[in-house]
Amino acid sequence: SSGINAEYGGDKDGEKKEVGAPNYERSGKLTEERNTYKGVVIKYTEPAEARIPKTKWRLYPFKGDEALQTMYIHRNSGYLIGRERKVVDIPADHPSCSSQHAVIQFRLVDHTRVDGSQTKKVKPYMMDLESTNGSFLNNVKIEPRRYYELKERDIIKFGFSSREYVLLHERSEGVRDGES
Numbered sequence: 001s002s003g004i005n006a007e008y009g010g011d012k013d014g015e016k017k018e019v020g021a022p023n024y025e026r027s028g029k030l031t032e033e034r035n036t037y038k039g040v041v042i043k044y045t046e047p048a049e050a051r052i053p054k055t056k057w058r059l060y061p062f063k064g065d066e067a068l069q070t071m072y073i074h075r076n077s078g079y080l081i082g083r084e085r086k087v088v089d090i091p092a093d094h095p096s097c098s099s100q101h102a103v104i105q106f107r108l109v110d111h112t113r114v115d116g117s118q119t120k121k122v123k124p125y126m127m128d129l130e131s132t133n134g135s136f137l138n139n140v141k142i143e144p145r146r147y148y149e150l151k152e153r154d155i156i157k158f159g160f161s162s163r164e165y166v167l168l169h170e171r172s173e174g175v176r177d178g179e180s
Helices: 002-008
Strands: 057-063 078-082 102-112 116-128 134-138 155-158 163-169
Touching: 116 134
Parallel strands: none
Antiparallel strands: 057 163, 078 102, 102 116, 134 155, 155 163
């Protein structure tokens, strides 16, 4: 007889067997339905502090020495980066980039002014979405699923792509204001 012990972690002789501990990690199945866009499950959900920035941030992409078209990233609170063109805001077509590779997220966070007083400010952040080949901030690989504050003149790279993205805004030195 198989006996009740065999079903619940013991064997026929009554000895206890090692049974895998329950896994209470989030599977994502509950939010999958509401986090689907154009038939694709989105790996990222914007946080409550997501805000559209007042500062007109831009990404200046370069492939080697060649400047590519400027990307204006101030109209939304977040920008999904990756190869899955149906859902991403900024395509990263290099084979080493994941379908949903990273996100640039504008967040309303606490800020200390020069005089020491406290305020809140919308600042840009980057998060790697557990991509296969990583995301890089100023040539340093960042940890996945963690926000990193982005600063003016930071350089962002994805996977093994040679493209570099320089983060600037309309008040950055040497920036021409071509669009608002």
